[in-house]
Amino acid sequence: MNEVRIDRHATFGGGIHSHVHLPTGDMIHGLELAWKGNLPNVSCFPEGVYALLPHISPNHGAVYAFVGGTVGLVPGQGKRWGCLIHPANYLSEIKGCLAVGLKASTQNGLPVVWSSQDAFGLLDEALKRAPAIAVVRWV
Numbered sequence: 001m002n003e004v005r006i007d008r009h010a011t012f013g014g015g016i017h018s019h020v021h022l023p024t025g026d027m028i029h030g031l032e033l034a035w036k037g038n039l040p041n042v043s044c045f046p047e048g049v050y051a052l053l054p055h056i057s058p059n060h061g062a063v064y065a066f067v068g069g070t071v072g073l074v075p076g077q078g079k080r081w082g083c084l085i086h087p088a089n090y091l092s093e094i095k096g097c098l099a100v101g102l103k104a105s106t107q108n109g110l111p112v113v114w115s116s117q118d119a120f121g122l123l124d125e126a127l128k129r130a131p132a133i134a135v136v137r138w139v
Contacts, residue, residue, distance in 0.1 A: 002132040004052060004123070006030055006098065007139040008044075015091045015111040016044055017104050022126040028119040029104035031111055033091060038070060038080060041095040045071050045083045045136070052085070052127070052134040060086040064127070066098075066134060085123065087116040 002023040010017040011034050018030035036043035048069045055065040055073065063086040065073050072078030080096065088099035089112055100120055101113025113119070 002127055002130070004127070004132055004134045006134060006136045008032070008047075008137065009139050010111070011035070013091075013106070013110040017111050017113075018098075020098075020100055020123070022123060023132070024122075024126045026122055026126065028122055029101045029113050031088070031091065031094065031099040031101065031104070031113045033094060033096060040080050043096060044098075045069075045080055045096060047136050047138060050134045050136065052132040054127075054129045054131070055084065057082075057084060057086065060084065062124070062129070064123070064132075066136075085120070087120045089113055089116050 005021040006018050008016050008018040014034050016032040020028045020030045032044040050066040050068040053065050057063045063084045066083045070079040071083050072081040084097040088094050102115035102119045104113050
């Protein structure tokens with residue numbers, strides 16, 4: 001089974017930048033909300049090992065969902081649910097999910113990622129819409 005490693009490395013401006021290592025050897029950038037006690041919609045989800053499942057989101061279309069620990073796919077399956085990897089560039093576009101981009105930077109003091117659709121395409125190509133393992137950690 002393929003593995004995606006998400007190495008969180010910087011917290012600032014209410015967000016987190018990470019390096020997302022794909023099974024192909026490629027690395028893309030990640031963007032998440034800062035840790036706020038694992039609260040739904042305002043916090044990133046905890047470090048750990050998750051199943052990463054292909055999913056169809058009503059808001060984002062074909063995405064990947066984290067499942068495991070306190071994170072479920074549907075309401076009532078865990079303390080958190082619907083934590084996804086989907087295209088987005090700004091913190092305001094994510095609610096406890098992981099956005100990916102080809103480049104990470106800042107805008108007005110906030111973390112951002114760029115070329116999100118292209119980065120998601122690399123992820124999707126690497127995983128081929130199949131389940132994978134995601135290892136999320138601080139480095």
